[in-house]
Amino acid sequence: xxxxxxxxxxxxxxxxxxxxxxxxxxxxxxxxxxxxxxxxxxxxxxxxxxxxxxxxxxxxxxxxxxxxxxxxxxxxxxxxxxxxxxxxxxxxxxxxxxxxxxxxxxxxxxxxxxxxxxxxxxxxxxxxxxxxxxxxxxxxxxxxxxxxxxxxx
Numbered sequence: 001x002x003x004x005x006x007x008x009x010x011x012x013x014x015x016x017x018x019x020x021x022x023x024x025x026x027x028x029x030x031x032x033x034x035x036x037x038x039x040x041x042x043x044x045x046x047x048x049x050x051x052x053x054x055x056x057x058x059x060x061x062x063x064x065x066x067x068x069x070x071x072x073x074x075x076x077x078x079x080x081x082x083x084x085x086x087x088x089x090x091x092x093x094x095x096x097x098x099x100x101x102x103x104x105x106x107x108x109x110x111x112x113x114x115x116x117x118x119x120x121x122x123x124x125x126x127x128x129x130x131x132x133x134x135x136x137x138x139x140x141x142x143x144x145x146x147x148x149x150x151x152x153x
Contacts, residue, residue, distance in 0.1 A: 006030055006040050014041070015050060073116050080116070083109035 007030065014026050014037075023037040030037075041047070083105055090102035 006032055006036060010037070010040065011044060011046055011049065014046060015053065076116055077113060080109040080113040084113070 006026075010026060010030060013029060014021055014023075017025055023034050023041060026032075027034040027037045087102045087106035087109060091099050091106070094102060
């Protein structure tokens with residue numbers, strides 16, 4: 001291996017190798033000595049540049065995931081609001097005896113909308129209450145034996 005200077009794109013090649021990247025692979029690719037690659041990497045701060053690129057990539061992926069979830073929630077809210085509007089139109093046009101389907105649709109739309117907006121639905125609130133009671137009973141443990149409790153109680 002020679003100690004020739006690495007080309008300007010050596011870092012990009014190194015970065016493109018992915019998680020299994022190595023200075024040896026760069027040296028073999030460019031026909032250079034491994035120490036030449038290591039010296040260049042240190043001088044050009046390859047490790048810091050990779051860390052920064054990976055951080056930016058994670059931030060971009062996180063931002064995209066948040067935007068995607070927000071888009072889904074917006075779409076679902078629009079759908080539930082459309083169902084609500086149709087159900088209200090149907091309620092206005094129908095007699096009280098025939099309005100049960102519209103009422104069910106309206107109930108489903110309202111519950112879905114509240115769930116997306118983070119408001120508790122009836123079932124959700126009941127589930128939380130049951131969980132709190134169950135955990136309270138699970139973790140509430142007497143520290144004294146039963147006989148001692150009766151004497152002090």
